[in-house]
Amino acid sequence: MNVAHQARKRFGQHFLVDSGIIHAIIRAIEPDPQDAVIEIGPGLGAMTRPLLSSLNEMSVVELDRDLVKRWNSESNKNLTVYEADALKFDFLAWAKAAREKIQQSSTSSRVKIVGNLPYNISSPLLFHLMDAADFVDEQVFMLQAEVIERMVAQHGDSEYSRLSVMLQSRYHLENVLDVPPEAFDPPPKVDSAVVKMIPRVDLKLTTIEYESLASLVSMAFAQRRKVLRNNLSSVKERLNLSDEILALRAQDISVEDYITWARKLAHQ
Numbered sequence: 001m002n003v004a005h006q007a008r009k010r011f012g013q014h015f016l017v018d019s020g021i022i023h024a025i026i027r028a029i030e031p032d033p034q035d036a037v038i039e040i041g042p043g044l045g046a047m048t049r050p051l052l053s054s055l056n057e058m059s060v061v062e063l064d065r066d067l068v069k070r071w072n073s074e075s076n077k078n079l080t081v082y083e084a085d086a087l088k089f090d091f092l093a094w095a096k097a098a099r100e101k102i103q104q105s106s107t108s109s110r111v112k113i114v115g116n117l118p119y120n121i122s123s124p125l126l127f128h129l130m131d132a133a134d135f136v137d138e139q140v141f142m143l144q145a146e147v148i149e150r151m152v153a154q155h156g157d158s159e160y161s162r163l164s165v166m167l168q169s170r171y172h173l174e175n176v177l178d179v180p181p182e183a184f185d186p187p188p189k190v191d192s193a194v195v196k197m198i199p200r201v202d203l204k205l206t207t208i209e210y211e212s213l214a215s216l217v218s219m220a221f222a223q224r225r226k227v228l229r230n231n232l233s234s235v236k237e238r239l240n241l242s243d244e245i246l247a248l249r250a251q252d253i254s255v256e257d258y259i260t261w262a263r264k265l266a267h268q
Contacts, residue, residue, distance in 0.1 A: 015043050015044050015046060015184060015185050016043070016046040016047065016116055016142070016183060016184055017046065017183065017184060017185045018179075018182070018183035018184075021177070021179055021183045022046050022047060022050065023050070024177050024194075025047060025140070025142065025177065025194055026047065026050045026051065026054070028140050028176050028177060028194060028196060029051070029112065029114050029138075029140045031051055031054040031055050031112075032054075032055075032109060032110070033054065033055055033056050034056060034102075034105070034107050034109040035055060035109050035110050035111070035112055036058075036098035036099075036101065036102060036109065036110070036111045036112070037051060037055055037058040037059070037112045037113075037114060038058065038059040038060065038061065038091070038094055038098075038112075038113050038114075039051065039058065039059070039060045039061070039113075039114050039115050040060075040061050040086045040113065040114070040115030040116075040117060040125070040141075041060075041061070041062060041063075041086070041115050041116055041117065041118060042060040042062055042067070042071065042115075043067065043116065044067075045071075046116075047114065047115075047116065048060060048079075051114075052076070052078060052079060055078070056078065057078045057079070057080070058078065058079060058080070059079070059080040059081075059082060059094070060079065060080070060081055060082065061082045061084050061086050061089050062081065062082070062083060062084075063083070063084065063085050063086070065083065068081055068083045086117075086118075086121070086125055086128075087121060087124060087125055087128055091113065091128070091129055091131065091132040092131045092132040092135070094132070095111055095113075095132040095135035095136050096132075096135050098111045098135070099111055099135045110137035110138060111135060111136050111137050111138075112136070112137060112138045112139065112140065113129060113132070113136055113138075113139045114139070114140045114141065115141055115142070116141075116142040117141050117142065117143055119143065119144045119147075119188065119190070122143050122144065122147055123147065123163060126151075126163075126167060127166070130166075130167075130170055133170055133171070133199040134199070136199055137198070137199070138196065138197070138198055139171070139196070139197040139198075140176075140194065140195070140196050140197070141194065141195055141197070142179060142192055142193070142194050143192065143193065143194075143195060144188075144190050144191070144192060144193075145178065145179075145190065145191040145192055145193040146190065146191075147163075148175050148193045148194075148195045149175075149193075150163050150164055151163060151164060151167050151168075151173055151195060152164070152173045152174070152175050152195070155251060155252060155253055155254045155255070156251065156252060157251070158251070160251040161221060161251070162217050162218060162220075162221045164255070165213075165217045165255050165258050166213070166214065166217060167197070168255045169200075169203070169205065169210075169213060169255055169258070169259055170199060170200060171197040171198060171199055171200060172197070172198045172199075172200060173195060173196070173197055174195065174196045175193055175194070175195055176194050176195065176196050177193060177194040178191065178192075178193050179191070179192035179193060179194060180192075203259070205259070205262075205263075206266070208266045209259075209262055209263050209266045210262075211266075212262040212263070212265045212266035213258060213259060213262035216232075216235070216258060216261060216262050216265060217250075217258055217262075219231055219232055219234070219235070220232060220250035220253070220258070221250045221251075224249065224250060224251065225249070226249070227246065227247055227248060227249055228241065228245065228246050228247075228248055228249065228250065228253075229246040229247065231250060232246075235265060238264075238265060238268060239261050239264060239265065
């Protein structure tokens with residue numbers, strides 16, 4: 001593939017070029033030949049090529065038409081290229097089909113979604129991917145380090161946020177690797193990191209419970225400096241919260257407590 005492709009700002013493109021970092025990410029993904037893997041934003045193939053060498057087949061989602069043409073021109077029978085906006089791509093349908101294929105083959109292979117995510121759409125994309133979580137075994141993503149700090153933050157941390165609660169209600173999260181700006185071309189103005197996300201099987205929220213959690217967490221974090229007595233004024237009586245709890249702020253409440261409260265509201 002011709003590497004003269006110019007990174008496009010509107011697609012948030014920063015191409016990974018550090019071979020040591022690339023190999024570290026591949027080790028975190030742990031590709032097995034029969035795994036079902038889809039990569040978001042293959043770019044020039046820094047991660048795609050080593051993954052292809054380890055997998056029987058894989059898929060990629062790419063929005064940049066020039067890059068789609070480049071990948072299609074290679075006529076690689078082991079690679080399926082989807083020209084699509086990742087925010088609109090049906091990861092649920094892809095993951096369901098991948099899971100079904102694995103079950104039919106009676107293997108212990110895994111369904112994985114990976115990628116160097118565009119930083120300008122990372123949060124909405126992470127929420128979009130939650131739709132497919134029931135059929136996915138692992139997600140491994142490179143993101144802005146600041147976003148991953150928020151994702152993995154625990155209650156009481158200054159970085160703990162709505163993003164922390166909503167993602168931790170659905171995944172076990174681990175920051176597995178720090179990535180400096182010079183690992184990219186062009187270098188971004190921020191530090192990056194790699195997060196591993198494993199969907200939780202110990203906790204299943206129904207649709208109504210999840211909607212209740214989303215609404216509750218949005219209210220709680222709407223004004224971070226205010227205490228829950230103010231932010232949860234419309235539901236505090238239904239939750240029967242103590243004065244001690246109501247005097248706390250949103251970032252002081254654990255994910256488990258938010259889930260307990262959301263379930264209570266959902267079933268009243």
